[in-house]
Amino acid sequence: QKEVEQDPGPLSVPEGAIVSLNCTYSNSAFQYFMWYRQYSRKGPELLMYTYSSGNKEDGRFTAQVDKSSKYISLFIRDSQPSDSATYLCAMSHATLNTGNQFYFGTGTSLTVIP
Amino acid sequence: DTEVTQTPKHLVMGMTNKKSLKCEQHMGHRAMYWYKQKAKKPPELMFVYSYEKLSINESVPSRFSPECPNSSLLNLHLHALQPEDSALYLCASSQRLGRRGASGTGELFFGEGSRLTVL
Numbered sequence: 001q002k003e004v005e006q007d008p009g010p011l012s013v014p015e016g017a018i019v020s021l022n023c024t025y026s027n028s029a030f031q032y033f034m035w036y037r038q039y040s041r042k043g044p045e046l047l048m049y050t051y052s053s054g055n056k057e058d059g060r061f062t063a064q065v066d067k068s069s070k071y072i073s074l075f076i077r078d079s080q081p082s083d084s085a086t087y088l089c090a091m092s093h094a095t096l097n098t099g100n101q102f103y104f105g106t107g108t109s110l111t112v113i114p
Numbered sequence: 115d116t117e118v119t120q121t122p123k124h125l126v127m128g129m130t131n132k133k134s135l136k137c138e139q140h141m142g143h144r145a146m147y148w149y150k151q152k153a154k155k156p157p158e159l160m161f162v163y164s165y166e167k168l169s170i171n172e173s174v175p176s177r178f179s180p181e182c183p184n185s186s187l188l189n190l191h192l193h194a195l196q197p198e199d200s201a202l203y204l205c206a207s208s209q210r211l212g213r214r215g216a217s218g219t220g221e222l223f224f225g226e227g228s229r230l231t232v233l
Contacts, residue, residue, distance in 0.1 A: 031220065034220075042226055043202075045224070046223060046224070051220065086154075092222070104156035
């Protein structure tokens with residue numbers, strides 16, 4: 001079983017729709033949860049970061065973490081064509097000697113149709 | 115704009131060439147990383163430097179040689195690469211190192227990447 005599972009999509013939605021992206025994980029030691037947006041041939045851009053459980057909102061983006069279910073979500077409201085990209089979830093736990101180990105989902109490809 | 119800067123953005127090299135990728139960050143982070151990313155795949159960890167010391171080498175072939183001259187700089191020296199090494203090479207940095215009593219965040223910040231093509 002992979003540490004982090006993410007539906008690769010592709011996901012195609014009309015402009016203005018609410019988008020829901022999800023990841024599940026198996027390691028209960030994960031404490032830090034991240035969502036990245038990656039445009040084609042560019043590096044991943046950190047969108048949202050959450051420590052432990054709870055919700056975090058930033059503009060049109062909301063990140064949710066449910067540690068009891070080992071499930072994280074990213075919601076995009078009023079989606080725009082510029083949101084078309086691959087979205088990667090990532091998570092980590094701090095280890096004593098080697099620092100953070102980061103584990104990535106496979107990424108979900110999103111297209112927002114004008 | 116990302117605060118992790120990578121150069122060059124694009125690199126084409128032959129299998130006998132020697133080249134280097136460079137990375138710089140000024141966020142005061144003490145962990146720096148090299149990742150390799152193939153198309154439609156997540157980043158794959160290659161090396162981690164923690165306080166300028168190599169702490170993780172994910173069984174990367176010796177034709178890739180990392181170097182961390184100081185806390186802000188990270189290099190990846192390339193020699194005798196193969197065409198299958200063509201990929202996007204990503205540098206990243208993070209603050210928290212998991213040491214007892216350490217505080218800080220667990221975010222990982224990436225650079226824009228260096229796209230490498232090996233002919």
